[in-house]
Amino acid sequence: MKRLLYSFLILTAALLSFSDSSAQKKNRNKNSPLAGTNWKLAYAGNSPYNPPPGVRLVSMTLNDSTKNITGFLGCNNLAGNYMLFGKDGITFTVVSTKKACTPDAMRVENDLSTALTDANKYKIDGDKLALFKDDTFVAAFIAQKEETPHP
Template sequence: MNRIFLLAAIIFLVQCKGTPTVSGLTLENTYWKLTEAGGKPVETPAQGREVHMILTSENNIKGFAGCNGLGGDYTVDGNKVDFSIMTTRMFCELQMEVENRLTQALTEADRYVINGKTLELYKGETLVARFEAQNR
C-alpha cells in the first residue's frame, strides 16, 4: 500500500510541473513574448527581433533578450520560480534598456501566474514582467 501511495505521489508531483492552466498553456514549451518589464511596455522595433523566452521541460531557458541571446536554467516549485540567466554581452544601443529590464525582472522574480495567454512574473506582490503566449 505504501508503494502505491509513493508512486501516486511521485506521478502527481511530476505532472504538476507541466499541468496546463485553464487556457491549456503550460509554463514549459510555450513561446513567451515579452510585453512589459520594469513597469514599462515593450515593443519590437521596426526590423527588430521580438524579445522572448521558451522554458523547456529540461529546466533550460532559451530566447532573445533584445540585443543578445538569452539562456540559463530555472526551477519551479508550485507557482514559485527561480531563474538563473545568462546573455551574450554585445552592446546594442537601441535595445539595451529592454534587455536590462528583462534580465533584472528574471533575476528578481520569485513566482509566476498564468492568466489565459498571459504569463506574469512577480517579486512578492510586485509585477516585474509580463509575457504573452505566441503561436509558433
C-alpha cells in the same frame, strides 16, 4: 496483531498519498504551458514592450525536460536554467552575451535581466505569463502563436 495491521494500513495510506502527489506534480509540470511555449515579452517592470516592426522580438522558451531557458533579450542571446517549486514558485539563473546595442534595446535588456533574476513566483492566465518578486509584478509575457505554414 491489531497494532501491526493498523501500522501497515497507515504506512500503505502514506505511501499511496505520496505517490499520488508525486504523480500530480510530474503531470502538472509536464503539461504546464509554462514550458515549451515561446513567450514574447509584453512588460518589463512598469515599461510596456512595443518593438518597431521588423525587429526581432524579445522572447524566451523554457524546456521542461532539461529545465533550461533560452531566448533573446533585445540585443543579446539568453541562456540558463530555471527551477519550479511549490505551486507557483520559480527561480531563474541566466547568462547572456554582452554585445552593445541602442540605448532603448539595452534598457529593455537590462529591465528583463533584472526581472528574471528577481522573479520567484509566476502566474499563467490563458496565454499570459506574469512573473513576480514576492507579490510585486516584475514582467509579463504573451504566448507567441505558432504560424501555420501555407501550402
